[in-house]
Amino acid sequence: MARWGMVIDLDRCTGCQACVVACRQENNIPEVGPEQAAMGRGIYWMQLIEEKEAAHEDAHIAYLPRPCMHCDNPLCVKVCPVGATYKNSEGLVGQVYARCIGCRYCTTACPYTARYFNWYKPEWKPEEKKYLSPDVSLRPKGVVEKCSFCVHRIRKARRKAKDENRELVDGDVVPACGETCPSKAIFFGDLDDPNSEVSKLAKSRRAFRLEDHLGTGPKVIYLREGEWSE
Amino acid sequence: MSDSIAAVTTPMRQDHPLIKPVAVSGRGFYIATLALLIVMSWAFFAWFTQFMNGLGETGLNRPVYWGIYITNFVFFVGISHAGTLISAILRVTGAEWRRPITRAAEAITVFALMVGPINVFFDLGSPHRVLNIVFHGQLNSPLIWDVICISIYLMSSLLYLYLPLIPDIAELRNAGVKPLWFYRLLAIGWQETEKQKRLLKKMIGFMAIAIIPVAVSVHTVVSWVFAMTIQPMWHSTIFGPYFVVGAIFSGIAAIIIAMAILRKVYKLDRYLKPLHFKNLGILLMVMACLWLYFTFAEYLTTFYGGEPSHMAVFYAKIAGEFAPMFWAMVAFCFIIPFPILAIPKFRTITGTVIASISVNIGMWLERYTIVVPSLSNPRLPISEINYTPSWVEWSITAGCFAGLTLFYVLFSKIFPIISIWELKEGGIDVGSGPEITGAAS
Numbered sequence: 176m177a178r179w180g181m182v183i184d185l186d187r188c189t190g191c192q193a194c195v196v197a198c199r200q201e202n203n204i205p206e207v208g209p210e211q212a213a214m215g216r217g218i219y220w221m222q223l224i225e226e227k228e229a230a231h232e233d234a235h236i237a238y239l240p241r242p243c244m245h246c247d248n249p250l251c252v253k254v255c256p257v258g259a260t261y262k263n264s265e266g267l268v269g270q271v272y273a274r275c276i277g278c279r280y281c282t283t284a285c286p287y288t289a290r291y292f293n294w295y296k297p298e299w300k301p302e303e304k305k306y307l308s309p310d311v312s313l314r315p316k317g318v319v320e321k322c323s324f325c326v327h328r329i330r331k332a333r334r335k336a337k338d339e340n341r342e343l344v345d346g347d348v349v350p351a352c353g354e355t356c357p358s359k360a361i362f363f364g365d366l367d368d369p370n371s372e373v374s375k376l377a378k379s380r381r382a383f384r385l386e387d388h389l390g391t392g393p394k395v396i397y398l399r400e401g402e403w404s405e
Numbered sequence: 406m407s408d409s410i411a412a413v414t415t416p417m418r419q420d421h422p423l424i425k426p427v428a429v430s431g432r433g434f435y436i437a438t439l440a441l442l443i444v445m446s447w448a449f450f451a452w453f454t455q456f457m458n459g460l461g462e463t464g465l466n467r468p469v470y471w472g473i474y475i476t477n478f479v480f481f482v483g484i485s486h487a488g489t490l491i492s493a494i495l496r497v498t499g500a501e502w503r504r505p506i507t508r509a510a511e512a513i514t515v516f517a518l519m520v521g522p523i524n525v526f527f528d529l530g531s532p533h534r535v536l537n538i539v540f541h542g543q544l545n546s547p548l549i550w551d552v553i554c555i556s557i558y559l560m561s562s563l564l565y566l567y568l569p570l571i572p573d574i575a576e577l578r579n580a581g582v583k584p585l586w587f588y589r590l591l592a593i594g595w596q597e598t599e600k601q602k603r604l605l606k607k608m609i610g611f612m613a614i615a616i617i618p619v620a621v622s623v624h625t626v627v628s629w630v631f632a633m634t635i636q637p638m639w640h641s642t643i644f645g646p647y648f649v650v651g652a653i654f655s656g657i658a659a660i661i662i663a664m665a666i667l668r669k670v671y672k673l674d675r676y677l678k679p680l681h682f683k684n685l686g687i688l689l690m691v692m693a694c695l696w697l698y699f700t701f702a703e704y705l706t707t708f709y710g711g712e713p714s715h716m717a718v719f720y721a722k723i724a725g726e727f728a729p730m731f732w733a734m735v736a737f738c739f740i741i742p743f744p745i746l747a748i749p750k751f752r753t754i755t756g757t758v759i760a761s762i763s764v765n766i767g768m769w770l771e772r773y774t775i776v777v778p779s780l781s782n783p784r785l786p787i788s789e790i791n792y793t794p795s796w797v798e799w800s801i802t803a804g805c806f807a808g809l810t811l812f813y814v815l816f817s818k819i820f821p822i823i824s825i826w827e828l829k830e831g832g833i834d835v836g837s838g839p840e841i842t843g844a845a846s
Contacts, residue, residue: 215466215790226786241785254634256546257537276537277460277530279470280548284634288468288783292530294461316459317530386784389635 177343178266179324180366180394181350182376183240186401187360190238194221194352194361198242201325201351202311205297218291220322221352239397240361242352243268243289243322244385247392251281251290260319266366266394267324275318282319286386287393290321324363325350345371366394416579417837423821426671428582430818433670441811448804451797452527460530462797468783469792471776474528477802479772480655481521481809482555482627483648484765487656488514489562490620491688493613502684504831505676508824509667510660511566516812517659518559520805522551527801547633550626558616558623565612568605571595572826624652631775638707638718638779647699654692654738655768658761661685663813665758667822676823679754686757689764690746697739717782726791727778730770737767 198204198221207216224239245268252260252268259275262268282290296316299307307313310327314320325348332347345364353361364371373396376382381399419428455462465472488510495503525548526532542549575595578588595601628648631639641647661682668677704723707715722731742760745751777792794802816822828835 211461214464215468216461224786250635254546254548256543256548256552257534257541258543259537259541274534274537274541275531276534277532278525278528278548279530280546280630282467282470283636283780286635286784288785291467292470293459294465295459315531316461317532319530 176264176367177365178367178394179245179329179348180266180364180373180377180396181242181324181353182362182373182382182396182398184360184362184376184398185237185239186381186398187356187358188238188240189358190223190225190236191357192223193355193357194240195219195223197351197355198322200306201308202323203307203313205293205299207295211294216292216294218293218320220291220320222289237400240352241287241289241385242395243324244287244391244393244395245322245324247394248390250284250286250391254280254284256280265329267326267329268321269323269326270318270320272312272314272318272320277317277319279319286389286391290319292319293317325352415837416581417576417825417835419580419582421580421835421837422672422675423823423825423835424577424580424582426817427577427819427821428580434814434818437814438811441807441814444807445804445811448801448807451800451804455527455797455801456532460528462795464793464795464798466790466792469777469780469790471528471780472792473773473794473798473802474524475776476769476772477805478521478524478528479627479648479776480769481517481524481805482623483652483655483768483772484659485514485517485521485558485562485656486620486624486649486652487658487660488512488517489565489616490653491657491660493565493616493620496609496613497617501831502680504827504833505673505823506660506664506681506685507827508566508569508820509663509822511562511569512813512816512822513656513659513663514562515559515566516809516816518555518562519812520809522555524801524805525551547626547630551623551630554619554623554626558619561612561616561619565609565616568609568612569824569827570820571605572597573821573824576825577821621649624649631779636779637712637714637782637784639775641703641706643699643703643706647703650692650695650699651768651771654689654696655765657685657689657692658764658768661689661757661761662765665754667817668754671817671822673823676828682754682757683752686746686752686760689757689760690743693739693743693746693764700735700738714782714784718778721778721782722774726781727774731774734767734770734774737763737770739767742767 198219202220204218204220207218211217221240221242224241226237226239228235228237245266247266249260249262249268252262256278257274257276259271260268260281261271277292279292282288282292293314293316297314310331328350329348333343336343336347345368348363350361350363353363362373362376364373366374366377368374376398377396379398382396383399384393384396387393417424419425463472492503492507492510496507526535529535538549538552542552571592572595574588575592575597578585578592582588625645625648628644632641632644634640664677664681667673704719707719721727741763745756745760781790781792825835
């Protein structure tokens with residue numbers, strides 16, 4: 176059984192946001208418009224967090240792409256009153272849109288603020304509608320959603336491997352953000368497989384996890400910037 | 406004691422001041438009811454707008470996912486505490502002065518418990534799926550603990566309100582108050598026999614004790630909705646008792662306000678006396694001190710520890726975006742009411758009412774400054790987003806206050822708001838008509 180995880184090399188990340196756009200496209204994430212976005216209602220399963228390291232204009236800006244951490248000990252799952260979010264056997268934290276009552280307890284409990292809410296009914300322009308992905312279900316208004324680690328791609332890869340009568344191998348599953356990243360900063364694979372790329376990278380001295388001290392056990396591992404000599 | 410009951414064999418007359426509000430309705434009642442219904446209709450319109458369009462009609466956003474609906478929920482559940490808890494504690498400890506105020510207090514509990522939790526329903530993004538809480542309830546979730554505890558509390562406080570009502574309903578039935586079938590039904594054959602009285606007292610005594618832990622559990626689990634998460638300044642072990650203290654605090658204030666209004670509107674000066682306001686005022690003062698102590702302990706612990714994510718919330722409250730509300734809370738909860746309640750000269754009816762209004766404003770602000778600042782300052786840096794409640798949220802909030810008031814007004818028009826038989830039992834001669842009431846001690 177795989178334990179899916181992601182490694183994001185911040186040294187390679189240029190902050191171009193291609194992952195953010197690819198994720199929107201892949202997962203049918205609706206546009207909310209500039210007004211709503213300014214109110215804090217934009218939905219970004221993958222969000223680019225930027226932090227200026229000093230106040231002056233030339234200060235270095237650190238970028239950090241932030242998907243759902245798919246925690247080993249997910250606080251969102253603990254608090255959900257109706258079991259609309261759960262951790263599956265492969266460590267993925269899933270969301271059942273049809274059961275979610277929209278109480279937003281999970282969104283307040285998540286220490287990464289990685290969960291989003293559909294404040295209004297998601298709408299697409301007619302010309303956009305043609306390009307909606309059939310692999311990912313559309314969400315109604317009033318439910319919570321978040322990054323799924325492109326679970327539909329995992330399923331597809333497994334089906335393909337089965338058709339070819341072979342086991343799933345490292346590199347079979349590539350999420351939309353990783354596929355798009357021009358500087359190849361995003362890696363995806365099985366953290367339990369010691370030979371997978373993500374497992375090897377996760378052992379790097381540059382590796383760290385966000386808010387790890389909270390005991391959430393995030394399965395997104397970042398590689399710190401700098402230190403080329405490693 | 407029982408001699409005085411036996412002495413009154415003639416049924417009370419409908420123009421007796423304790424029964425008159427039930428038997429006769431004046432213009433004031435209809436105007437008040439109409440006004441409250443208008444506010445509630447407006448709130449319903451606001452809710453319908455939100456239901457059709459989505460929670461986007463509120464001012465909520467990411468990261469401030471919860472706002473004044475949750476504030477109202479905690480506030481009203483807090484108000485609900487006082488009633489039953491105070492009446493139960495006073496009954497159990499045999500405080501004689503409680504007799505005229507227990508029912509007014511218990512009624513607040515029931516109605517605040519109806520108005521409070523419905524705010525969580527208003528806060529749902531998919532209210533049509535609310536029954537998932539029953540069909541798919543997860544005991545892991547503190548929200549389910551709330552559902553369980555509040556349901557138990559609502560049932561038991563309804564029972565606790567009804568039991569001491571039975572002899573008074575029989576009194577209304579004997580006085581021939583219409584609709585007679587209604588009172589005959591609810592009186593469930595009360596004939597004031599020794600056996601019935603013994604049984605009733607036994608049940609009331611049992612409920613008074615049983616309801617105390619239930620009441621404490623309710624506000625504790627409400628606080629645990631916040632404290633069980635690890636969000637900055639929510640994840641605190643003091644939250645359970647802190648919320649219970651705050652609940653009793655705001656609840657006593659609510660009783661004082663309700664009593665003052667009842668006294669004025671129904672001319673109950675003979676029963677609701679300055680003594681009652683003075684005693685409740687002293688209780689309120691004690692709770693104000695406890696509230697200050699808990700608040701101080703909570704904030705000093707956070708400040709001394711100095712953990713950055715907690716300090717972000719701390720500073721937002723003490724000196725940042727929420728400072729006006731935070732310091733207003735301190736003023737309304739302590740600085741204004743404490744001197745009024747502490748100085749005997751000011752501990753009058755007017756004084757305690759001013760202090761109580763101040764406390765209730767302060768406690769609403771306290772709930773707000775617990776819910777919103779923690780959400781506004783999440784651990785991960787994201788763009789600065791402010792939360793301003795929308796007209797929909799304010800309208801629904803107004804509707805909640807109107808609803809609570811309307812329920813209370815209607816209750817006081819259907820049942821005697823002062824427990825008649827308990828007055829008699831306490832040796833207070835209430836007489837049978839308006840002319841004898843002067844004899845009340």
